[in-house]
Amino acid sequence: MSPFTIAMLAISMSVDAFAVAVGRGAAIGRPKFRETMRTGLVFGIIEAITPIIGWAAGVAASQFVQAVDHWIAFALLGTVGVHMLYASTQKSEAAPSAQLSLPLLMATAIGTSLDAMAVGVSLAFLDVNIFVIAAAIGVATFLMSSGGMLVGRLIGERFGRIAEALAGVVLVGLGISILIEHLSA
Template sequence: MGLLELFLIAVGLSMDAFAVAVCKGLSMRKMRYGQAAVIALFFGGFQALMPLIGWILGRQFEKYITSVDHWIAFVLLGLIGGNMIREALGKDDEETVEATDHLNVKELLMMAIATSIDALAVGITFAFLQVSIVPAVSFIGCTTFVLAFAGVCIGKIFGAKYKSRAELLGGIILILIGLKILLEHLGILPF
């Protein structure tokens, strides 16, 4: 596998993480580059870890993983998006404001897993293609880190202008991403 193909795979795998990072940036009240780096590290780390796990698991578990990955991503993103919508429609009291200014590690973990499940299947494919896994997962992780960091920054720019609707929009986008993943894997939408 050449560098161009690997780059295209890395960018493709990073798109869901980028979109979710934009949503996280939308909900930020103040731009904190350290938090943006932590968010990007979660997404980049899981985008690198999942293909490695998939590569290790290899051929024997392929049919089990690829048959449910879309459902797992759909449920996780739907839960997170629904929670964001619920919070957006709820009262904006002092506790809610404080909560949106801090990173929720459990939420980040769920989002990172949900957006990287497809990478698990890619890792299985890498095992079949005999791809050198360490450079491949490093490249995927770094690409995702950069795009997720940029996504948080882009989301914050729009969030500063549209604070009142930012979290609602973010929740809707997460649910739509989950639905898109599900519909693509069910063959309703073309890949």
């Protein structure tokens, strides 16, 4: 996987955390630096761990599905991408709490990182260094969620939904690219 592709994947996986952080930043109004860093660290660490878990599950299953691995990668990435596109069109049900406890913050981070786990499964079928990719996803998520907290009051929830839609398009495109590459080989 090229550095550009890794960067696009990392940014795509970080967008849902960014959207949540924008909402939190908007709800808090003026988030404290400590809260901004805590949010970024929790989201970044969890988002870095989940693709490794998915990758390990995919590696365990890879010997059984090698003949169709590119179709599985395409289906998983496409499904996550389409889901992100759909989610970007939905209004959030409630404003995020300005004072999230650490367990609630972690639960939120896990909820936004399930797509990274699914992508991790699809990466098991490719010749990639999962640890480099997971680190890139973690760093991107830390930066985007911390930044989302800081600018949340300025840009609001709408921009977060636009970014999520773009990330969905990138994931669908990555899935199509993998499929085309394997079918033309």
